[in-house]
Amino acid sequence: MSDIAVHTTEADAHGHDEHAAHETSTGLSNNKMGMWLFLGSECLLFGGLIATYMLYRGRHSENLGPDQIFDIPFTSVSSFVLLMSSLTMVLAVSSAQRTDDRRTNLWLVVTALLGATFLGGQVYEFTTFYREGLGFTTSLFSSSFYTLTGFHGVHVAIGLILLMALVGINTRGRIPGQKAEVVELVGLYWHFVDVVWIIIFTLVYLIPS
Amino acid sequence: MSTTENLEHAIAETTDDDGDYHEHHSDAYYIKVALVLAVITALETSTYWIDLGPFFMPALLAMMVIKFVMVVSIFMHLKFDNKIFSYMFYSGLILAILVYVAALASFSFFSPT
Numbered sequence: 001m002s003d004i005a006v007h008t009t010e011a012d013a014h015g016h017d018e019h020a021a022h023e024t025s026t027g028l029s030n031n032k033m034g035m036w037l038f039l040g041s042e043c044l045l046f047g048g049l050i051a052t053y054m055l056y057r058g059r060h061s062e063n064l065g066p067d068q069i070f071d072i073p074f075t076s077v078s079s080f081v082l083l084m085s086s087l088t089m090v091l092a093v094s095s096a097q098r099t100d101d102r103r104t105n106l107w108l109v110v111t112a113l114l115g116a117t118f119l120g121g122q123v124y125e126f127t128t129f130y131r132e133g134l135g136f137t138t139s140l141f142s143s144s145f146y147t148l149t150g151f152h153g154v155h156v157a158i159g160l161i162l163l164m165a166l167v168g169i170n171t172r173g174r175i176p177g178q179k180a181e182v183v184e185l186v187g188l189y190w191h192f193v194d195v196v197w198i199i200i201f202t203l204v205y206l207i208p209s
Numbered sequence: 210m211s212t213t214e215n216l217e218h219a220i221a222e223t224t225d226d227d228g229d230y231h232e233h234h235s236d237a238y239y240i241k242v243a244l245v246l247a248v249i250t251a252l253e254t255s256t257y258w259i260d261l262g263p264f265f266m267p268a269l270l271a272m273m274v275i276k277f278v279m280v281v282s283i284f285m286h287l288k289f290d291n292k293i294f295s296y297m298f299y300s301g302l303i304l305a306i307l308v309y310v311a312a313l314a315s316f317s318f319f320s321p322t
Contacts, residue, residue: 028291036294040301047305051313076254083250087243090284091236184286191285195277202273206253207266 035185039192046196049148050203057204059140066141067208069129078121079201082156085114086194089187096183104183105167111190112163115156122153145204152200155193162186242283249276 024030057066092107126146134142166186169175175182253272261268282288287295 026293028293032294033297036297037301040298043298043301043305044308047309051309054313055316072254072257076250076257080247080250083246084243086246086280086284087239090239094234094236094239188285191280194284195280198273198276198280202253202269206256206269 029181031181031185032188035188039188042192042196046148046151046199049144049151050199053144053148053204056140056144060142061139064132064134064138064142066145066204069132069134070205071125071128072205074121074125075201075205078118078125079197081114081121082118082194082197085111085118086191088114089190093180093184093187096180099179101170105170108163108167108170108183112160112167115160115163115190119153119156119160122149122156126150148200148204152193152196155196159186159190159193162189239284242279246276246279 026033060066088107088111092104092111095103095107126149129142136143136146163186166175166183170179170183249272253269256265256269281298287298
């Protein structure tokens with residue numbers, strides 16, 4: 001029996017989605033492995049940004065610190081919206097695994113709408129802070145805050161582009177390879193954006209400086 | 210039936226006696242998980258108005274970790290997937306935690322008083 005065949009048998013015994021990886025030396029999907037490796041490296045990026053914020057969050061003027069400007073009820077609603085987008089994303093993946101194209105597209109669009117709502121909330125929040133006098137270079141607190149939440153917002157925006165592109169190519173039936181796996185890969189990215197916000201919401205917003 | 214029992218029941222529906230993963234979880238299972246996450250978020254937010262005293266910080270951090278693990282394990286399927294994916298992700302995460310906790314500690318230790 002060839003090595004590939006042995007690996008394939010082991011993969012079938014192990015997991016649920018290795019059927020897309022018959023030709024790989026590990027028996028696992030290279031695409032998925034690459035995505036997890038990327039997400040692991042993203043932990044280091046956001047870790048650095050969060051650590052920088054934690055270091056500088058106390059460096060601000062008397063009336064423009066986190067305790068004065070954060071609107072916790074508003075951010076809580078935004079967090080809830082992003083959390084629910086994770087639910088709709090996993091429902092999209094579930095539908096893709098059942099080869100239900102109509103529901104897959106539906107849940108992907110709902111996920112994108114929830115993501116856009118979150119992003120709109122972040123733009124509103126930034127605008128409000130700026131009008132209150134908190135610019136990017138106002139203090140070390142503001143620089144580290146805008147950099148951290150801005151980077152996260154960019155990730156959400158990239159996720160939105162991925163979601164809408166996925167809907168477009170799924171509608172045209174042009175998703176290459178295993179369709180469920182492609183949806184799952186985008187889903188992994190989206191969920192990661194959500195888990196990063198789970199940490200930011202607690203460490204940046206809820207824990208006072 | 211409590212929320213925990215509901216979740217256990219949902220998991221039992223989707224795993225066999227050996228704990229092997231079945232191809233699809235039911236949508237109801239994911240909705241139940243999302244409800245638990247929503248409740249935890251509500252509890253987190255409530256700490257803004259309710260004074261928990263010395264339990265404030267540990268409670269918030271515990272809820273954050275629970276939410277993180279639930280999303281990564283269940284929504285991202287890491288709990289049911291090949292362990293290599295877990296090693297890849299958690300090694301990055303643990304490395305990040307170690308590096309930045311050490312960095313913050315050194316700043317705290319060496320900063321002028």
